[in-house]
Amino acid sequence: MPAPLNPTRTRAALRLSARISLELLLILAMAAVVLWALGRMWPVLWPLVLSLLLTTLTWPPARFLRGRGWPPALASSVVTVLFLLVATGIVALIAVPVAAQSGELTDGVTEGIHQIRQWAAGPPLNIGDAQLAKASDTAAARLQSSTGNIVTTVVTGVSTVVDGLITTVLALLLMFFFLKDGPRFLPWLTRQLPGQLATDVPTVAARGWDTLGAFVRSQALVGLLDAILIGLGLWALGVPLILPLAVLTFISAFVPIVGALFAGAVAVLIALVSNGLTDALIALAIIVVVQQLEGNVFQPMIQSRGLGLHAAVILLAVTLGSSLAGIVGSLLAVPVAALIAVVWNYLREQLSHPPQQPEDNDRHSGGTVAS
Numbered sequence: 001m002p003a004p005l006n007p008t009r010t011r012a013a014l015r016l017s018a019r020i021s022l023e024l025l026l027i028l029a030m031a032a033v034v035l036w037a038l039g040r041m042w043p044v045l046w047p048l049v050l051s052l053l054l055t056t057l058t059w060p061p062a063r064f065l066r067g068r069g070w071p072p073a074l075a076s077s078v079v080t081v082l083f084l085l086v087a088t089g090i091v092a093l094i095a096v097p098v099a100a101q102s103g104e105l106t107d108g109v110t111e112g113i114h115q116i117r118q119w120a121a122g123p124p125l126n127i128g129d130a131q132l133a134k135a136s137d138t139a140a141a142r143l144q145s146s147t148g149n150i151v152t153t154v155v156t157g158v159s160t161v162v163d164g165l166i167t168t169v170l171a172l173l174l175m176f177f178f179l180k181d182g183p184r185f186l187p188w189l190t191r192q193l194p195g196q197l198a199t200d201v202p203t204v205a206a207r208g209w210d211t212l213g214a215f216v217r218s219q220a221l222v223g224l225l226d227a228i229l230i231g232l233g234l235w236a237l238g239v240p241l242i243l244p245l246a247v248l249t250f251i252s253a254f255v256p257i258v259g260a261l262f263a264g265a266v267a268v269l270i271a272l273v274s275n276g277l278t279d280a281l282i283a284l285a286i287i288v289v290v291q292q293l294e295g296n297v298f299q300p301m302i303q304s305r306g307l308g309l310h311a312a313v314i315l316l317a318v319t320l321g322s323s324l325a326g327i328v329g330s331l332l333a334v335p336v337a338a339l340i341a342v343v344w345n346y347l348r349e350q351l352s353h354p355p356q357q358p359e360d361n362d363r364h365s366g367g368t369v370a371s
Contacts, residue, residue, distance in 0.1 A: 051174035076179035094244040223253025233286035
């Protein structure tokens with residue numbers, strides 16, 4: 001027969017459970033308030049976050065110039081202008097070859113559509129021209145009936161583009177000021193904070209800055225691996241525009257999920273219109289394999305080593321971020337998780353008991369320290 005429960009211990013366990021539950025509810029309520037406030041301030045926070053990520057990418061050359069005696073304003077201006085030139089060159093590297101082969105691509109698209117119609121007309125579909133014409137008329141009728149929705153969508157898209165341009169300009173301006181005045185921020189912050197906060201907050205901020213730099217470098221390495229592997233696969237198939245496609249793949253690595261889908265779709269489309277259906281399917285298989293390796297092997301391994309996070313934590317963070325905030329959430333999930341780990345590790349350092357000194361051991365044991 002089991003022993004009866006001890007009433008005193010049972011009540012103590014219930015009180016402890018109730019107290020822990022209340023504290024967890026208060027923490028969750030505070031987290032919800034913080035997330036709500038961040039959502040309200042997001043139009044200001046997003047350019048700030050983007051500028052910080054760009055600053056981690058451009059700070060090494062700015063630091064190099066400042067170490068050679070350049071004035072901070074001049075070094076920051078040169079680096080900002082060089083960054084704009086590199087970004088413009090990347091866009092030109094993609095746009096110029098595409099424009100040069102636009103006629104060939106247009107002919108390929110037309111031929112691809114003709115081949116698809118011929119394939120659809122044969123078995124097993126047996127879709128004739130009359131059925132295709134009827135489907136085209138139906139699509140046109142639906143298009144005319146939804147003109148209002150299309151106009152609304154276009155207006156929304158234009159507004160999104162304008163917002164994106166404003167965000168980009170603000171991010172570049174903030175990047176310039178961070179490059180120019182960034183080293184003076186922590187000393188200024190130390191002077192503004194009282195007591196222990198003057199030590200804790202700058203220390204956490206410095207560690208967070210190092211973590212953001214590690215994230216950007218690891219993401220760039222992942223994008224470089226994607227670009228090389230997919231570029232080699234497309235080169236083996238003889239697909240044109242390999243260099244623009246590789247550059248597009250590298251850039252898209254910084255935009256999770258949608259970036260990879262967009263770059264892969266462009267590569268498969270060009271393979272279809274230039275080399276045919278078989279090579280397009282092979283290109284699709286290559287892209288899927290490389291992206292699976294990126295998402296499940298390269299990215300978790302590289303980021304876990306650079307950020308000090310386990311690969312499983314990174315995968316869970318990306319999943320949670322994408323479910324909470326979509327593309328932006330998946331983009332910021334890993335650096336946010338790394339920053340949370342930085343804060344948690346610092347709190348553990350401050351809350352843990354300091355190691356006992358040998359003098360204390362000898363004093364407690366009644367001995368003396370040898371001179």
